[in-house]
Amino acid sequence: MAQKARKDRAKSNTAALNNLHVGSLIVNGLFLLLHFVFRSRSLLLWFILSLPSFICQFTLERTGRPSYDPVTNTLKSSGEDLAAPGLTEYMFDVVWVTWAAAILAALFGNWAWLLWGVVPAYGAYKAFGMMGAAKQMAQMGANAQPPVGNRKQRRAA
Numbered sequence: 001m002a003q004k005a006r007k008d009r010a011k012s013n014t015a016a017l018n019n020l021h022v023g024s025l026i027v028n029g030l031f032l033l034l035h036f037v038f039r040s041r042s043l044l045l046w047f048i049l050s051l052p053s054f055i056c057q058f059t060l061e062r063t064g065r066p067s068y069d070p071v072t073n074t075l076k077s078s079g080e081d082l083a084a085p086g087l088t089e090y091m092f093d094v095v096w097v098t099w100a101a102a103i104l105a106a107l108f109g110n111w112a113w114l115l116w117g118v119v120p121a122y123g124a125y126k127a128f129g130m131m132g133a134a135k136q137m138a139q140m141g142a143n144a145q146p147p148v149g150n151r152k153q154r155r156a157a
Contacts, residue, residue, distance in 0.1 A: 003075075010066035010078040017064055017082070020095065024057060027099040034106040042110050046102065049116050053098035056091040064088075090126075094119050 028050065035041045064079040082088055097119050104112035 006075060006078040009081060010075055013064045013066055013079045013082050017061060020057060020060065020092075023099065024053070024095070027102050031102045031106040039106075039109075041105055045110060045113055046105070049113055050098055050102065052119070053095045056094045060088070060091055090123075093122070 031046060035043065060082060064082040066075060066079045067077045068074065069076050080088070097116060101113050101116040104115060
């Protein structure tokens with residue numbers, strides 16, 4: 001039963017990664033095509049703001065791609081779950097926002113890269129929320145009363 005779950009995860013990870021790479025090829029190819037054929041857009045801005053997306057795609061590829069034994073072609077590792085919430089989900093969000101900004105910049109101009117500002121703003125929002133939760137937990141721990149008396153007295157209480 002566990003082997004079936006690993007095979008299902010490997011299949012879904014492979015499909016997700018293939019879709020991710022095809023989408024990246026289409027979006028970035030479209031941006032470059034429109035840049036060179038019709039309108040001049042900033043390639044430096046495109047490269048700098050697309051770099052986090054490329055890094056996220058590389059990280060997702062390295063952690064999520066299933067590995068197979070080359071001799072027997074059996075599944076060795078199904079890879080990390082790419083549908084997991086948390087950092088994996090945030091990396092996909094970075095990729096999608098970058099794609100949207102690249103398409104809008106290719107169609108409407110370099111000002112559309114301002115949409116990419118959503119990525120660090122959302123990261124700061126999440127970090128602020130986590131800091132608040134950590135602060136509350138620290139305060140709860142500081143308010144805890146130390147045990148009174150020795151072990152025998154605590155057991156009796």
